[in-house]
Amino acid sequence: MIQKTMLAVMLLFLSACSANVEDCLQDKSCGPTIQVVSHDEALPMDPYDPFWDAGPVAVKVELGPQMITNPKWPNPSTREVTVRAVKNSDGMAIMLEWDDPTRDSNFDHSALYVDRAAVMFPVTTDKDAPSITMGEPGKPVNIWQWKAIGGERGQPGVRDNPNSKVSYQTIEDLNAEGYSTLTDQNQQDIKGGAVWKDNKWRLVLNRSLTNDNANDVQFKQSVLMAIAVWNGSNKELNGQKGIAGWLLLKLS
DSSP states (O other), X not given: OHHHHHHHHHHHHHHXXXXXXXXXXXXXXXXXXXXXXXXXXXXXXXXXXXXXXXXXXXEEEEXXXXXXXXXXXXXXXXXXXXXXXXXXXXXXXXXXXXEOSSOOOTTTSOTTSOOEEEEEEESSOOSSOOOTTTOBTTBOEEEEEEEXXXXXXXXXXXXXXXXXXXXXXXXXXXXESSTTOOEEOSSOOOEEEXXXXXXXXXXXXXXXXXXXXXXXXXXXXXXXXXXXXXXXXXXXXXXXXXXXXXXXEEEO
16 A cells, blocks of 8 residues: 555656646647747847847737726726847846837826836746636745836836937846736846837846745746736726736747
8 A cells, every 4th residue: 555655756756847837839838939039149138139020939919908806997098018038158138029109108198197017927837827817825926017107126127229219228137926916026126127119118138047035937948928008198006907828938
């Protein structure tokens, strides 16, 4: 009996260890795939660096309404975001691009309704993903959130040409285990910045592939990623946003 019990435990352990997050493509619980390209040089931080248009594959991702939890938002104004991703031996950079005819920051409108975007990852690699509503108890998520608003962690944006405006931004490294549980990390590891030009935003978010922060996603293999975009001029805030469910961020 003891031997059978030990065998069952070993099989369960091996099964858990062999769980591959990429299996979500077969059971259609994630998609599309964002292929992370490898780069030998420093990762570009400028959203308009020529590399972004010549290197990574641009994947168009549909954003849908947030109809899971209150306040529900059936008609988000941003319906599509283009995603690119690149890594080198040290770090990962993700670029989001979306159309937005208005630049909404705390310099133009109320600080409450500003343009925002976020990417979200499960903290631990598991075949069974946490709830898309910002995780669930026991299944935390790591959220990188950008806001077109200055603040304690505000960073000056990239100055481009006279047709673009300098953007003062806040980028936050966050965790959650369910809706309304968003918490700010003591250790802030995300860098980045955005430029609004030609009626669109381009945002770059950058972090090391791995670190010693147990609250952060670790890019040792392919991971799941979700996306959210808020349009300040459409009075979008909190759950009022356009969302894309779990995508596969594929590391080759």
